């Protein structure tokens with residue numbers, strides 16, 4: 001599979017007023033580089049999603065990738081699942097993302113069927129699911145809608161199913177919050193982003209990406225019916241949780 005490796009320089013020049021972040025064509029062009037250099041542990045999480053999916057995918061069921069962007073988690077699952085008669089439904093509401101994703105999936109030769117859906121992930125039906133992936137997507141859903149959305153995912157999962165929820169976290173303890181935020185900025189600097197790029201990107205994500213604490217996620221998952229929810233991966237303020245039905 002050939003990924004687009006164009007370098008992310010979207011915030012490299014002074015922008016004056018920084019617009020709210022959008023998943024538009026300019027972001028799509030640099031997305032693989034942007035997410036790789038911005039999200040600590042992204043590649044490790046993508047690989048592990050394939051491993052988890054291969055363990056949890058049930059025969060004759062559906063695996064969902066909600067907020068699929070360019071389909072990295074979809075492809076990871078597609079190449080690892082060996083259970084018969086599974087299908088992957090990958091959903092994103094950015095037409096720019098989804099059309100690029102479609103081209104990438106088309107070039108991939110794995111056999112598991114992939115259905116791409118351009119929609120708000122809150123509006124799709126979730127049914128007969130054994131695996132649901134929310135890889136850094138819930139953080140873009142309005143806070144007021146998150147409980148109902150997680151309840152809907154729980155209802156659509158089969159018993160024995162898994163929700164893989166990766167999120168940027170916040171911390172109630174002020175020193176932890178500062179430490180983890182500063183270490184994330186160090187991570188970005190080590191990956192070649194300047195202080196100006198980091199601060200302009202941060203401004204663009206303000207009020208767009210709303211992080212919560214691990215306790216808030218865990219409480220919501222348990223209240224929605226999941227048997228348990230634990231962090232299986234964390235790198236500074238970026239974590240991935242697996243919740244089991």
Ligand code: GEK
Pocket residue numbers: 023035066067068069070071072073091092093094097119120121122134135136137140141
């Ligand atoms: C990956 N999971 O590479 N409905 C549908 N899609 C949405 C919505 C919504 N309401 N809100 C945001 N998105 C991917 C990475 S990126 C994370 C996920 C990031 C989509 C949005 O268009 C974008 O493609 C994705 O969620 C978030 O494993 O860029 O920080």
